[in-house]
Amino acid sequence: MATRPENIREQLTALRQEYIRRLPERLGEIEAEWADLLREDWDAEKLRIMHRHAHSLVGSGATFGFPPVSDSARLVEQTLKELSEKPRPTDHTIENKLESLLMELRKAVIQASRELPPLLLDEDTYNDKPPSPTGKARMVYLVEDDENQAEDMALQLQHFGYEVRIFTTLKTLREALKATAPDAIIMDILMPDGDGLSALAEISRDIAPNVPTLVVSILRDFELRLRAVRAGTKAYLQKPVDIGELVDKLDHLTGVKQADPYRVLIIDDSSVMTEYYALILRHAGMLTRTCHDATQVMGALEDFNVDLILTDVYMSGCDGFELAAVLRQQDAYMSVPIVFLSTETDLDKQLMALGTGADEFLTKPITPHQLVSAVTSRAQRARLLRELMLHDSLTGLLNHTTVKERLVKELAQALRRRVPVSLAMIDIDHFKSINDRFGHLAGDRVIKSLAHLLQQRLRQSDVIGRYGGEEFMTLLYDTTGQQAKVLMDKLRDDFAELRHQASEKLFRATFSCGIAAVSGKIKASDLTDLADRALYQAKHKGRNQVVLVNS
Amino acid sequence: MNMSKRELKRILYVEDEIDIQTVAKLALETIGGFTVEVCDTGRKALAVVPKFKPDLILLDVMMPDMDGPTTFNALRSQPASADIPVIFMTAKAQQNEITEYKRIGAIDVIPKPFDPMTLAQIVCDIWTHHGNQT
Structure with a gap:
């Protein structure tokens, strides 16, 4: 044997x-x-x-x-x-x-x-690695013999901040890899000069073992997928490639801080159907919550930060149309996409649904692929719009109003779950003089690099916002004051190490930080005041330091 | 023909379900060390046999188009495959069914689902047993 x-x-x-x-x-x-x-x-x-x-x-x-x-x-x-x-x-x-x-x-x-291990979900941990040089694009090698397809994909990936180098043969790829390793390799496995999968296996074994590889192919047979897994590839995408899916995978594999997974609320009378849809969406990396009684929907929406609502049309108690109308009357849910799922093929009824505030009408039965792509594209667009409304344009962090709102929500949740939280206020030292000496552009770059550092080093569950001009607020969930202090001190040291450029000159900047730790009930405004006072102390004691107070 | 003198090397597996094909091929090749060819229809099996020259054929009973017994008869009626021993693979391994398959000429019946870790051994045992009998 x-x-x-x-x-x-x-x-x-x-x-x-x-x-x-x-x-x-x-x-x-x-x-x-x-x-x-x-x-x-x-x-x-x-x-x-x-x-x-x-x-x-x-x-x-x-x-x-x-x-x-x-x-x-x-x-x-x-x-x-x-x-x-x-x-x-x-x-x-x-x-x-x-x-x-x-x-x-x-x-x-x-x-x-249920036996399947969860797919591609980020481990929510602090990232202790030093940040890559600020603003540097991630390099992707794209191996595709069809030049038109390659150009098109490269163009789209560039919109998402990837730099793309195209290779039309395996030979040129091998040579390039020996010179520089990219952040990821995307390959169409049907290449004219050899078997793509064998090449990938060889690359991940001998040439560039740490570079994640992704396969795109028009072929869908199992044998190939299995070979791809054995060759060490991280993803197998069917052509035509869904660019959103590809970018998500790339972001994940190249360690970009990913946006939260999409959060979808599923409403259907039948618990088997809700479970089934939830399962499909979870496998696509989304977070789901299910609700079997439309009249209970307000409770289900609470603390869920929903991105999209997927609902059946015909339900007892309250039908889908009524539900949409009820939700649309509330400011908080005015812009959440509502997608109807129904066996309804009557066009008039579908139009009526759209009239009451539904965004899309999907006809059952729906294949998992259709469901995932319909939900993804809707949720993506809704997020983008919300992003514009809620985020600071310079740093991409939450803006002042939003971070304050989030603080209230997170505090309530922390109290319910009985976990400690710490609020840190960060202020760049002598920022006015940086602006005066090096100009506003340089000042903006300092702000951006601190934002970038915070995003890279804090966890997805942490709330990070730009509170004022050079002031940042972060809420560290499930983190004690002492843990927060150690973390912030490390960040402070690392930030002080960064060199910023202003025309010909290089300079460094520091920040001061005040932390208020809380483990019981406290009003958001009181907590903010505490952290502000700690920040003031840090400034008063000579700047470039972290001061912790407990509530 | 004395089977025990012949070594079991090449196996043809006829099975319409691709996942089962993959598992069986893996089990028979990597554990058993056999050379394995798979076909998803009886018709293809008839075409493959003269070229592949298997020592043994594993034949699924329930297949669309040509089912196992029909394929078996067709194999028997073409010279290239008339003498190749056949084992039926079936999910409904009831005694009367097993008796029936053996009566029409199968050397044995393996119930499905099979355990991939032991499939090669089971096939070997049947092969040896059959060789000793004839």
């Missing part, structure tokens, strides 16, 4: 995970076929195809160790067989039975998916 058992176990585990990952899609296929059968003409050929798909889940479910998937798929298979043996029955008994069997299958798939 040839190979070590650990090795094959690893490979089997990889296969199994890939299988689980694709399960929702396969289920979606079956459900779409069923909906199609019910809607269109009853067609023996369609029944046969659906039967085959169900059958394939029977076998594969059992092989990969998911007996509930296999068993429920077998019942679906048997019922389909029954249906295919005679003309479409006039009563709906068997059809209803099949519906409920599909529901069981869906549950089994959801259950199976």
Whole structure:
């Protein structure tokens, strides 16, 4: 017997995970076929195809160790067989039975998916690495033999702050890699001068082991995806490439501080459906919350910072249209996109939905891919708009008003969860004299570099805002005063090390910091005053230092 | 023909489900050290056999188009594959079914799902046992 058992176990585990990952899609296929059968003409050929798909889940479910998937798929298979043996029955008994069997299958798939480790979620930790030179673009090597496609992708990536170098052969890529390593490699694996995946395997083994690699391909077969995983690639994207998805992956892999995952609230009477949609969206890296009763939606929205609401149309208690109207009457939810999901194909009804404030109408059944891309594009646009409203244009940090609002919310949440928080006020020392001596442009650069440093070093869960001209506020969640002091002192040291440029001259700047630590109930304004007073003390004691007070 | 004199090297696996193909191929190649070819239909199997010349064929029972027993009969009727031993793979391994497959000429039946870690061993055992019998 040839190979070590650990090795094959690893490979089997990889296969199994890939299988689980694709399960929702396969289920979606079956459900779409069923909906199609019910809607269109009853067609023996369609029944046969659906039967085959169900059958394939029977076998594969059992092989990969998911007996509930296999068993429920077998019942679906048997019922389909029954249906295919005679003309479409006039009563709906068997059809209803099949519906409920599909529901069981869906549950089994959801259950199976729980075994999957979470995908691509950032570990929320402080980043102790020194910042890269401020403002430097990240370099991506794009390996693609179709020059038009390559140019197009390069152009789009540049909008997201990536510098792109295009290679049309593997040979030129290898040479370039020996000279400089990029931050990431994107490769179309069908290359004229050799097998892309073997090249990637070799690159990640011998030439540039620390450079993350991403594969784009028109091919979708499993074998290739598996080979890609074995070659050490971090992502496999289907062509045509969804640029948003690609950028998200790149941002993640190249260590860019990523925006929070999208937060989606899903409302549907049926808990199986909400779970199913939640599962699909979570696998795409989003955060979800579900609600089975539209009248409870206000509670579900609380402290969730929702980016998008996905709701069914027909629900008991309150239908989707009414729900949209209710939400639109509240300032806080006026701009949150609302997407309707329904089996409704009546165009008039759809138009009516759009009239009441829905942003999009998706028709069920929907494939996981369609759902993810519809939600992503809506959420992306809504975020962008909000970004413009809520953020400071120079630094991209939260603006004064927003950071104050967030402070109130975060304090309430911290109190509920009984975690300590620390509020730090940071002020650049002698900023006026920096402006006077080196000019406002240089001053702006100092502000930006401090903003950049804070963003890189603090966690995603921390709130960072530009409070005033050269004043910053950060709220450190689940952090004691002592921890905050150590962290801020380190940041202060590192900031003082940075060299800023003003025409011919290089200079350094420092900051002072006041921290107020809190572990009980306190008003946001009182906490801000405390931190302000600590900051004043730090300034008074000679600047370039951190002072901690406890509330 | 005395099978025990012949070494088991080449296996053809006929199975329509691609995931199972992948697992079986992995199990038989990496653990068993066999050379494995897979086909997703009976029709393709008939075409592949003369070129691949397998020592043994593993045949899924439930396949669209040509099912396992139909494929088996077709294999038996073409000279290139008439003498190659066949093992049926089935999820519904009931005794009467097993008896029936053996009656039409299968050397054995392996129930599905199989355990990838032991599949190669099971195949080897069947092969040896069959060789000793004939």
